[in-house]
Amino acid sequence: MAMISQKAKYALRALIALARAPQSEPLVISDIARVHRIPKKFLEQILLDLKRQGLLTSKRGKGGGYVLLRPADKITYGEVLRIVDGPIAPLPCLSITAYRKCADCLDETNCETRQVFAHVADATRKVLDQTTIADAVAMPRHELLAS
Amino acid sequence: MAMISQKAKYALRALIALARAPQSEPLVISDIARVHRIPKKFLEQILLDLKRQGLLTSKRGKGGGYVLLRPADKITYGEVLRIVDGPIAPLPCLSITAYRKCADCLDETNCETRQVFAHVADATRKVLDQTTIADAVAMPRHELLAS
DNA sequence: GCCAACCCGATAGGATTTGTCAACTATACC
DNA sequence: GGTATAGTTGACAAATCCTATCGGGTTGGC
Ligand code: FES
Ligand code: FES
Numbered sequence: 001m002a003m004i005s006q007k008a009k010y011a012l013r014a015l016i017a018l019a020r021a022p023q024s025e026p027l028v029i030s031d032i033a034r035v036h037r038i039p040k041k042f043l044e045q046i047l048l049d050l051k052r053q054g055l056l057t058s059k060r061g062k063g064g065g066y067v068l069l070r071p072a073d074k075i076t077y078g079e080v081l082r083i084v085d086g087p088i089a090p091l092p093c094l095s096i097t098a099y100r101k102c103a104d105c106l107d108e109t110n111c112e113t114r115q116v117f118a119h120v121a122d123a124t125r126k127v128l129d130q131t132t133i134a135d136a137v138a139m140p141r142h143e144l145l146a147s
Numbered sequence: 148m149a150m151i152s153q154k155a156k157y158a159l160r161a162l163i164a165l166a167r168a169p170q171s172e173p174l175v176i177s178d179i180a181r182v183h184r185i186p187k188k189f190l191e192q193i194l195l196d197l198k199r200q201g202l203l204t205s206k207r208g209k210g211g212g213y214v215l216l217r218p219a220d221k222i223t224y225g226e227v228l229r230i231v232d233g234p235i236a237p238l239p240c241l242s243i244t245a246y247r248k249c250a251d252c253l254d255e256t257n258c259e260t261r262q263v264f265a266h267v268a269d270a271t272r273k274v275l276d277q278t279t280i281a282d283a284v285a286m287p288r289h290e291l292l293a294s
Numbered sequence: 295g296c297c298a299a300c301c302c303g304a305t306a307g308g309a310t311t312t313g314t315c316a317a318c319t320a321t322a323c324c
Numbered sequence: 325g326g327t328a329t330a331g332t333t334g335a336c337a338a339a340t341c342c343t344a345t346c347g348g349g350t351t352g353g354c
Contacts, residue, residue: 002237006343060301061354175329175331209328303347305346319330
């Protein structure tokens with residue numbers, strides 16, 4: 001089940017890159033795309049989404065680019081995933097941000113599937129809503145032991 | 148992200164129905180489909196998959212049907228999901244049953260995304276591999292208070 | 295004015311999901 | 325043996341989503 005989309009991977013990778021940029025110096029799409037192996041036009045869309053949701057700001061023209069609008073430790077994985085991949089819950093009836101009744105279950109309170117996956121959703125959210133981009137930036141970098 | 152498929156919902160619902168059948172009396176596809184609102188032909192495929200993986204057995208002809216091959220408390224949600232929806236891990240590089248290198252990450256040990264979602268995967272598996280069909284069957288049934 | 299860079303809408307190919315169909319095979323029962 | 329029952333098989337179709345690309349438009353710096 002439950003694969004995270006390529007789009008989400010790209011989004012997170014780009015955000016980490018932005019968080020690493022010294023002094024919130026603006027980064028250009030082309031650079032991020034090239035350095036982090038992300039299709040450029042695809043990345044444009046992604047960054048635009050993130051901007052529209054208030055995570056980023058941008059400057060046009062020469063010397064322009066993208067900058068984080070908040071400190072990296074205030075941007076959670078959960079937030080990013082909800083923007084690019086939609087609700088985190090594994091069932092529409094379990095989403096807190098976008099609840100929708102399950103079409104094929106008529107008795108929601110007695111639905112066993114719902115009860116079990118409520119635990120899954122909780123566990124997932126506990127991780128994703130507490131991990132931030134700053135955590136990712138701070139992660140230990142293992143050396144690649146050559147030869 | 149991460150929606151659980153309709154197929155998985157159907158599979159679980161059918162298994163719970165089978166676990167509820169008295170004395171492992173065989174249940175017929177048509178009945179399960181009708182009672183639990185599952186498209187019949189779709190359900191056939193699903194039960195066949197579950198049979199091929201050794202969860203069920205079947206008998207043909209009159210008086211036939213499907214029967215659980217193991218006690219319900221020996222069938223985990225994780226097992227079922229892996230059969231119908233494939234790997235549980237949210238990234239190919241995190242699957243224990245079907246590991247595959249991520250095509251676009253060249254340095255797996257330093258991949259921040261991977262490290263974060265490893266926690267998600269752990270949390271998910273902790274729930275899914277410990278919850279069984281028997282747990283679902285035993286769930287409290289709330290009355291629908293009809294006025 | 296002109297180049298750099300972001301912004302926007304459309305769209306296309308492919309994969310996946312969900313479901314259907316027709317025909318086949320095995321079993322029970324008379 | 326015939327007939328009805330019920331599972332088995334493989335192909336296939338519609339819808340949706342994912343990934344990515346294209347062509348142009350707009351803004352800002354110099
Ligand atoms: S009500 Fe959402 S799964 Fe049953
Ligand atoms: S290696 Fe799997 S996500 Fe980076």
